[in-house]
Amino acid sequence: MAHETPAIETNNLRKEYPDTVAVNGISLSVDYGTIFGLLGPNGAGKTTTMRMLTTLTQPTAGTARIDGIAIEQQETVRSRIGFLPENPPIHDELSGREQLEYVAKLRDVPPTAREERIETYLNRLDLDAADSRISTYSKGMRQKIGLIQTLLHEPNVVFLDEPTSGLDPRAAKQMQEIIEELAAEETTIVLSTHILPVVDKLADRVGVVHDGDFVAEAAPDEIKSRAGTEGNESLEDAFLSITRDSRPPAK
Numbered sequence: 386m387a388h389e390t391p392a393i394e395t396n397n398l399r400k401e402y403p404d405t406v407a408v409n410g411i412s413l414s415v416d417y418g419t420i421f422g423l424l425g426p427n428g429a430g431k432t433t434t435m436r437m438l439t440t441l442t443q444p445t446a447g448t449a450r451i452d453g454i455a456i457e458q459q460e461t462v463r464s465r466i467g468f469l470p471e472n473p474p475i476h477d478e479l480s481g482r483e484q485l486e487y488v489a490k491l492r493d494v495p496p497t498a499r500e501e502r503i504e505t506y507l508n509r510l511d512l513d514a515a516d517s518r519i520s521t522y523s524k525g526m527r528q529k530i531g532l533i534q535t536l537l538h539e540p541n542v543v544f545l546d547e548p549t550s551g552l553d554p555r556a557a558k559q560m561q562e563i564i565e566e567l568a569a570e571e572t573t574i575v576l577s578t579h580i581l582p583v584v585d586k587l588a589d590r591v592g593v594v595h596d597g598d599f600v601a602e603a604a605p606d607e608i609k610s611r612a613g614t615e616g617n618e619s620l621e622d623a624f625l626s627i628t629r630d631s632r633p634p635a636k
């Protein structure tokens with residue numbers, strides 16, 4: 386399907402707190418069907434960027450459009466996106482299935498599609514304790530519920546903050562397969578993680594944030610060759626090199 390706008394477009398997006406410039410004017414364009422890896426050291430500004438793009442916090446300056454909609458139109462943007470934060474918002478007293486049914490209703494998933502989508506994802510992620518209370522779940526099981534509830538309304542743009550955190554290798558692989566399938570269907574995925582091999586494997590584009598600035602934005606291979614570590618290096622080596630060398634000038 387042809388799209389008239391990028392899936393994500395930001396222009397000098399900035400967020401200041403009284404003592405910190407968390408994000409220092411980020412300009413970015415991400416096409417539909419892209420898996421975009423958002424990388425950066427602790428405190429670089431990744432979460433703040435995701436929170437602005439998901440309408441959870443307002444920028445101090447600059448603009449952003451998600452799925453063609455200005456982020457000021459919060460309700461419309463929220464209906465088009467899915468966001469899996471590091472600690473997914475789930476109710477311990479519900480069962481996994483009840484939690485998913487609750488979110489499906491909140492998200493206006495058509496009643497005829499609810500059960501089928503929930504069952505499909507529960508099976509795909511081997512979540513066979515769906516009828517037990519979430520309070521009994523491991524971190525990985527909670528993460529699976531978090532992912533499913535992020536995707537139930539079939540959002541066009543999905544933001545995932547450390548999605549494989551707490552997952553065993555099998556579950557992490559299942560999640561990666563889901564991410565790749567979504568992208569193949571033109572969904573755009575923003576993936577923030579410190580697990581660089583996952584980004585290296587999945588991402589079409591990588592943005593490296595350092596001290597609130599994008600210090601690199603390119604395909605993973607280009608990032609590696611730009612880091613100048615001669616071809617055999619991992620994205621991790623390139624990341625360490627870029628974030629060591631490129632201290633943006635004081636503004």
Ligand SMILES: Nc1ncnc2c1ncn2[C@@H]1O[C@H](COP(=O)(O)OP(=O)(O)OP(=O)(O)O)[C@@H](O)[C@H]1O
Nearest residue numbers: 402405406407425426427428429430431432433434
């Ligand atoms: N609500 C807030 N009030 C004040 N400062 C904040 C707030 N949120 C974030 N910051 C600051 O903004 C900067 C960027 O933080 P952010 O959480 O976006 O980084 P991050 O890249 O997500 O880091 P991490 O990898 O550790 O999660 C940090 O210096 C942080 O202390």
